[in-house]
Amino acid sequence: MSGDARKTAESLSYLTGFGNEHASEAVPGALPEGRNSPQRAPLGLYAEQLSGTAFTEPRAHNRRSWLYRVRPSAAHPAFTRTGNGAIRTAPFTETVPDPNRLRWNPLPEPPAGTDFLAGLWTLGGNGDATQRTGMAVHLYHANASMDRVFSDADGELLIVPERGGLLLHTEFGRLHVEPAHVALIPRGVRFRVELLDTAPDGGRSPSARGYVCENYGAPFQLPDLGPIGANGLANARDFRAPVAAYEEVEGPVEVVNKFCGNLWTATYDHSPLDVVAWHGNHVPYVYDLRRFNVIGTISYDHPDPSIFTVLTSPSDTPGLAGVDFVVFAPRWLVGEDTFRPPYFHRNVMSEYMGLIEGAYDAKAEGFVPGGGSLHNMMSAHGPDRETFDRASAAELRPQRVDDGLAFMFETRWPVTLAPQAAGAGHLQQRYDDVWQGLERHFRAL
Incomplete structure (x- = not known):
């Protein structure tokens, strides 16, 4: 997309303080x-409220x-249905839940010219997008920047890059997000994705790969x-929002809207990323996962993984998240007389785990960056x-774990x-192995 984009400062220089008015x-x-909403907004602008929660x-809890x-935003032509590609939405009824x-x-390499939206591939999910409950797990693999604009009326999008930097052009301004960062695009916010990095094999084409949690709740x-x-x-x-920036683009711009599981498209005669100023708390943001302040044991036993929660989408039951x-x-x-990797367990929650870089301390092989379980x-x-054999026999000295970065949608x-x-085709057929x-190590006394 060509056009003039203006800003007052570099992206990410604006510090939010999570969830507050800015x-x-x-x-x-x-x-x-x-x-x-004064009778006449400054500079001939239009005032418009974007509500992410009920009034x-x-x-x-209110987001607006x-x-x-x-x-x-009302100045647009009618939307028409377009193909959903590899995007699927709850309720997921074509298969049964698998224990x-x-x-x-x-994900395999995509065809040339695949942008972020075309590169979205749904793994699965739960709930019902029309009832604003549940979530979906998507992956993306793209090799082209978007020249169209996208918004999701079904839920907010938590983007977890694994390969390649992204520049997110949003209605609120620009966000630069790279592996080891996460970015959140709130429900209904329009944006497009520019790829910043070339393929790791040295090719000249851009490349980006990662994960997305679509949170309906x-x-x-x-x-x-x-x-x-x-x-x-x-x-x-440590959560940062963009500085206001706007595009002065006159001419055809495709805008794609995800609504109740389907994609709809319209051709505007201008860019909808034309917000000159904003205030509120329904805003996109980026967070550097390396700033997470880990809490852990300094005596014995392996703590529950809930101590690693960055963000939570609460449900109607306190402590029971729609998604963490x-x-x-x-x-x-540093735990003494402790099995230090994650313990064997069964959980009432369901866990999708991905790997951003390196290796995960509970898996010896087969769990690789860009993959998931x-x-x-x-x-x-x-x-x-x-891993069990190694950890059971290890000498328990203080150990620094810094050779991997994994995450979980729970x-x-x-x-x-x-x-x-x-x-x-990329589903591993012998994971149970x-x-x-x-x-058996049991010996009766």
């Missing part, structure tokens, strides 16, 4: 003083932003800390045989696969 303007005087939700834009442990290799928020106290885990001040986003960040292990509720899992409901994931050979 403001930015690309042109001095574009934000009105004292009124959200009457409690103040602490006021946008001051060159043209109102087996499953693992996939990375309550917006992600920081988890309560409870007995941890006032500090720890993700710090609110968890990161296994660099940390020290799914352990649905109550499916038994834990360290493979090689959800209260089983994840039902899309048919394309259940029959994918990693637990073979765990021998």
Whole structure:
């Protein structure tokens, strides 16, 4: 997409403080003083509210932003249906929930000219997008920047890059996100994705690969800390929103809207990324996972993975998340007389795990960056045989774990696969073998 894009400062220089009210303007005087919607908005702009929650939700949960834009969003032609590509949406009814442990290799290389939207591939999910419950797991593999604009009315998008940097052009400004970062695009916010990095094989074409959690439910928020106290885990001040920037583009621009599971398209006569100023708390943001303040044991036993929660989407049951986003960040292990890798367990929650870089300390091989595993509720899992043998015999000195970065989407409901994931060529057929050979060691006294 060509056109003039203006800004007042570099992207990511604007510090949000998570979930609070914030403001930015690309042109001095574009934000009105004292009124959200004055009779005449400054500089001939249009005032428009974008609501991510119902008007009457409690103040602490309410998400909305006021946008001051060159043209109102209402100025667009009719949308028409277009193909969904490899995107699927809850309810997932074409297959049944699978209790087996499953693992996939990375997505194969896409055809030339595949942008972020065309490169989205749905693994599965739960809930019902039309009822605003549940989530979906997507992966993406792209080799072209977008020259169209996308928005998702079904949910917010948590983007987890694994390969290649992205420049997200949003209605609120630009966000630069790279591997070891995550970016969140709120429900209904329009954006396009520019690829920044070339392929790792040295080719000249850009390349990007990663994961996406589409959250249909309550917006992600920081988890309560409870007995941890006032500090720890993700710090609110490390979440950054963009500085206001706007595009002055006249001419045809394709805008794609995801609505109730289907893609709809319209051709605008201007770019909808024309917000000159904004204020509110329904905003996109980026977070550097390396800033996560890990809490762990300094005595014995391996803590539950909930201590690694970065963001949570709460449900109607306190402590039971629609989806948690968890990161296994660099940390020290110092537990005495402790099996230090993740323990064998069965969980009422369902876990999709991905790997951003390096290796995961509970897996010896087969779990690679760009790949992922799914352990649905109550499916038994834990360290493979090689990891168990090594950790059981290790000399327990203080150990720095910094050679990998893994994450997890953990959800209260089983994840039902899309048919394309259940029959994918990159689905590992012998994943169960990693637990073979765990021998009987029991000896009665």
